[in-house]
Amino acid sequence: MGITAVVFDMDGVLLDSEPVWEGVRRAYVAEKGGQWLPDTQQRLMGMSTQEWSEYLSGELGVREPPQTVAREVIDRMSEHYEDGVPLLPGAVEAVQRMSERWPLGLASSSPRRLIDAVLGRTGLIEFFTVTFSTEEVDRGKPAPDVYTEVATFLRKQADECAAIEDSSNGLRSAHAAGMRVIAAPRPEYPPAPDALALATRVISGLDELTPALVGD
Secondary structure (H helix, E strand, O other): OOOOEEEEOOEOOOEOOHHHHHHHHHHHHHHOOOOOOOOHHHHHOOOOHHHHHHHHHOOOOOOOOHHHHHHHHHHHHHHHHHOOOOEOOOHHHHHHHHHOOOOEEEEEOOOHHHHHHHHHHHOHHHHOOEEEEHHHOOOOOOOOHHHHHHHHHHOOOHHHEEEEEOOHHHHHHHHHHOOEEEEOOOOOOOOOHHHHOOOOEEOOOHHHOOHHHHHO
């Protein structure tokens, strides 16, 4: 069966937000007396709010309970977005192109509060039939839960959906759900080779994301 829906990740695909997340969380960990590890950013990409707040609180030595960690970090991210949403070049146009042919879903590791803020401020919300945060499922990426939930809401089989992802955990999540995976990796945060190998197509920018490429 051909593709009948497209599901976007948000951070790193539509937004140049991974550097913002890294900067905010790095500063927070340092402020709280914790230690940022060499593989921390790669591990964090795709984690749900509960997962990354527990990771910062426990493994990185932040001396605050996870609920406090999550609230304070998300507050700082929200403040950044109030100053401007860092949309990646071609993001709006790519979403518009896809929406002209297929219903769209969003499967993001960002908390609901930030998803709604970003999509509302950019006007992208009008193009999405459904949006889900990993906060709203049992497990974050690389587990398939958030992609499975989006497909169910869209009333599609997972293998009818194409997913646009950038990170190792995101690529693994969409693939584990059974979706056709298109990789749009950020050069600053390259995915692991084994994760990138799960993608059917790899693009270097959103201008390359066309209905012909997705449906081919």
